[in-house]
Amino acid sequence: MKILVLGSGAREHAIITSLLSEEAGHDIVAAPGNAGIAQDVAVEPDLDPLDGVAVAEYAIENGVDLVVIGPEAPLVAGVADPLRTRGIPVFGPGRAAAQLEGSKAFAKRIMEAAGVPTGRAVRAETLAEAEAALDAFGAPYVVKADGLAAGKGVLVTADRAAAIEHSEHWLQRGGVLVEEFLDGQEVSLFLLSDGHDVLPLSPAQDYKRLLDGDAGPNTGGMGAYSPLPWLPETFVDEVIEKIALPTVRTLAAEQTPFIGLLYCGLIVTDRGIRVIEFNARFGDPETQVVLPRLVTPLSQLMFAAATGGLGGLPRPEFALDTAVTVVLASEGYPEAPQTGRPLTGLEEAAAVPEVTIAHAATARDESTGALLATGGRVLSVVARGTTFAEARERAYDAIGRIHLEGGQYRTDIAARVS
Known part of the structure; x- marks a missing residue:
């Protein structure tokens, strides 16, 4: 198949790696991709993944058999809709169904209608409403931005003042949900x-x-x-x-x-x-x-x-081994990541047995060819093993070979599982 994958993160790189592992001769294109993805497949850096009409026209002109929409922003923007209206198979919900992620309040309404078990929640549009809900539920406090927040919209804290501050911040961008702590x-x-x-x-x-x-x-x-x-x-x-x-x-x-x-x-x-x-x-x-x-x-x-x-179709089958991934992030992440710094040692890391690297925020310096970190979460080191101990050892061996000034990562991923 000819497959167009929209997105530029480690998730999209992992999807592409999985598709390539089928060894089925797929013709894969990524838009816009990143430096790591560009090493594996063709990229279209000028195709805007948020422009549904442009994506549909590209798919038609290039005989694309399947479009895979990776990130949440194009889904919530409705990029899948013009593709479907033109009869192009697309993996990703349309704008209306994507509100399941785009609006926490919408998701809660659907869960209630479907009888899905979830925590109690109150949507607040003013600080007074948020404070009343915080006091009603009590500590620990759970406050969520109602819309997309790139993984930074959720706060769980025992500090009421911090919960109020978080509410104030996200109320300026829309409503918040105050939820029962689970x-x-x-x-x-x-x-x-x-x-x-x-x-x-x-x-x-x-x-x-x-x-x-x-x-x-x-x-x-x-x-x-x-x-x-x-x-x-x-x-x-x-x-x-x-x-x-x-x-x-x-x-x-x-x-x-x-x-x-x-x-x-x-x-x-x-x-x-x-x-x-x-x-x-x-x-x-x-x-x-x-x-x-x-x-x-x-x-x-x-x-x-x-x-x-x-x-x-039958249920998908999985190998019986284990997998562990460790994320390398830039200095200052998540508040103010330092970008533009060189990344080295990736070839040495990838040489560790059963290790792959999924690029998230990387680019090539056009003048020097150096690999640069361009965002907060830079890459994921992925390792497989027959046991979690083996997978962990490989993952940390590999990430230890990568150098990024100020780079940070957790050392306890999967440490408690056996």
Whole structure:
């Protein structure tokens, strides 16, 4: 197939790596891509992934068989819609269904209509409303930006003043949700959806805090591992039955079919599984540990989702090994990342057995050819192993060979799992 992948992050690099591993002769193009993606496939740096009409015209002119929309911004902007109206298979929901991620309030309404278990929440549009909700729920306080926030819109704190400050910040950009605090182990589960049926991928767990021991500010994610050996065998079936299918079919009943990847951010509480959030695309960095273990061809799954064919497919198969990813971030991330600094040692890192590198924010200096860090989360080092100890050892061996002035990463990813 000729496949166009929209996006420029480590998630998109991981998707492309998975597609290439099929050795099926796919013709893959990324727009806009990054320096690492450009080493693997052709890139179209001038094709704007937020311009649905331009993307559709490119797909038609170049005979694209499948468009994969990676990040949340083009999904919420409705880039999938002009593609679908032109009959181009696209993996990613349209604007209306993407509100499942674009608006926390919309997602809560859908969950209520579908009978999906989740925490109590109040949408606030003024500081007085936010303060009243904070006091009603009590500490620990949970405040979420209602719209997209690049992984930085959620605050969980015992400090009421910090919760109020966070509310003030995001109220200037729209509403906030004040939610009930849920305690337990968090799980990320991806499910492919064709608008009616779903198929699950393998569960993963990510690490949202910047520092070891889950200290420091929330980030887009500093590492992840998969599978989760501590989950009960019935977990995935329960999520499909009580969460994924009711959600997808409620959206279908509202004439907003969800076609693409339903990301279920879950927490296992003493009262059962609860939904923390939904996203409308693959998560980063969980994608980097889920897809390397996928045995079923990813292209087959995404095309079936895009064309309404998931109902006739068996569940995807996964290798029995383990995967760990560690994110390298720039100095100052997440508040004020320092960019433009050289990255070295990537070839040495990639030489570690069973290690791949997914680029997130990298570019080539046009004058010198040097590889530069261009954003907060720079890359993900991904390692597989027969055990978590082996995968961890490989991941940290590899990331230790990479040099980025002021670079930072957690040293405790998957340390507690065996």
